[in-house]
Amino acid sequence: xxxxxxxxxxxxxxxxxxxxxxxxxxxxxxxxxxxxxxxxxxxxxxxxxxxxxxxxxxxxxxxxxxxxxxxxxxxxxxxxxxxxxxxxxxxxxxxxxxxxxxxxxxxxxxxxxxxxxxxxxxxxxxxxxxxxxxxxxxxxxxxxxxxxxxxxxxxxxxxxxxxxxxxxxxxxxxxxxxxxxxxxxxxx
Numbered sequence: 001x002x003x004x005x006x007x008x009x010x011x012x013x014x015x016x017x018x019x020x021x022x023x024x025x026x027x028x029x030x031x032x033x034x035x036x037x038x039x040x041x042x043x044x045x046x047x048x049x050x051x052x053x054x055x056x057x058x059x060x061x062x063x064x065x066x067x068x069x070x071x072x073x074x075x076x077x078x079x080x081x082x083x084x085x086x087x088x089x090x091x092x093x094x095x096x097x098x099x100x101x102x103x104x105x106x107x108x109x110x111x112x113x114x115x116x117x118x119x120x121x122x123x124x125x126x127x128x129x130x131x132x133x134x135x136x137x138x139x140x141x142x143x144x145x146x147x148x149x150x151x152x153x154x155x156x157x158x159x160x161x162x163x164x165x166x167x168x169x170x171x172x173x174x175x176x177x178x179x180x181x182x183x184x185x186x187x188x
Contacts (some may be wrong), residue, residue, distance in 0.1 A: 002137045002159060003137055005033070005165065008026070011067065012131070018039070018067050021069070022069065039181070041177050041178065045172055050079065051074075052084075062092055067096065085153050092152055094154045097157045120133040128150060128152075128154065131156075134158055135159035
C-alpha cells in the first residue's frame, strides 16, 4: 500500500503546470502538498463528479495537462464517466483514483466490491489509452514521469492507506474555486 500523502507528493512532484481537479479524500492530501493552488480546482459537495469536471476542463484546455484526483467511492458513483472520457479521447487527461476501499470522509464505510473490483481493468475496458495500478511507492515514483508524458486518456489506480497524519476535511466553495481558476487561465 502507498501512503495517501506519499501518493499526493509524488503526483505533485511531476505535475508541472497541469490543472488538478480533486475531490473528497484525495483533496485533503492534495490541499496539503500543492504548490500551485492557483491551478487547482477542488470539487466540494459533488461526490463522484471530479471525472466529469476534469473531462470538461481537458476539452476546454487541450494544450494543458489535466489531472483528476478521485476516490474509489466517488468513481463508483459515476462509473459511466470512464466510458465518456474514453469516447472523447482527451489526449491531455490523466485520471488518478485513490483506492482505499472505504468512504473515508463520511466515516470509513466499506466501498461496494472493495478488494474484488479492478478499476484499472474497468478503465482499460472502457477504452482508456493506458491504464495502470500501483501499490508500491517506488514503482509509482519511477513510472510517474513517463506516465505524465503519455498521450491520454490515462488511468492510474493507486492502492492507498491513511496514516496517523490525515489532514482535516475542509468544505470549501467550488463556485469560488472555479472563478479563481477561470481568472488564472484567462490571465495566462
